[in-house]
Amino acid sequence: MVIAGKERGKQGKVLKVIPEKGRALVEKLNVSKRHVKPSRQHPHGGIVDKETTIAVSNLMLVCPSCNQPIRGRKRFLEDGRKARCCSKCDELLDR
Ligand SMILES: [Zn+2]
Numbered sequence: 001m002v003i004a005g006k007e008r009g010k011q012g013k014v015l016k017v018i019p020e021k022g023r024a025l026v027e028k029l030n031v032s033k034r035h036v037k038p039s040r041q042h043p044h045g046g047i048v049d050k051e052t053t054i055a056v057s058n059l060m061l062v063c064p065s066c067n068q069p070i071r072g073r074k075r076f077l078e079d080g081r082k083a084r085c086c087s088k089c090d091e092l093l094d095r
Contacts, residue, residue: 023055024053026059035047063091064091068086
């Protein structure tokens with residue numbers, strides 16, 4: 001879920017996180033139509049859908065179990081692994 005910026009209030013699936021840039025690529029969000037000139041990458045030019053990244057600080061997780069926007073909370077599991085879990089219903093978010 002996006003909590004800030006022009007896409008605020010929308011939800012999408014996080015496709016990719018780029019930790020070194022602090023940004024994430026979110027499905028169907030921030031898609032900008034780009035007119036491209038013919039190039040090696042786009043031999044015929046035209047219009048392409050380009051999904052742009054969103055700053056991670058503008059994003060929030062939505063718990064799949066209780067459907068609440070939550071702040072991921074790190075918790076140690078019994079086997080010693082670290083996992084993120086819902087701060088409301090304790091559902092594990094990393095599997
Ligand atoms: Zn939850």
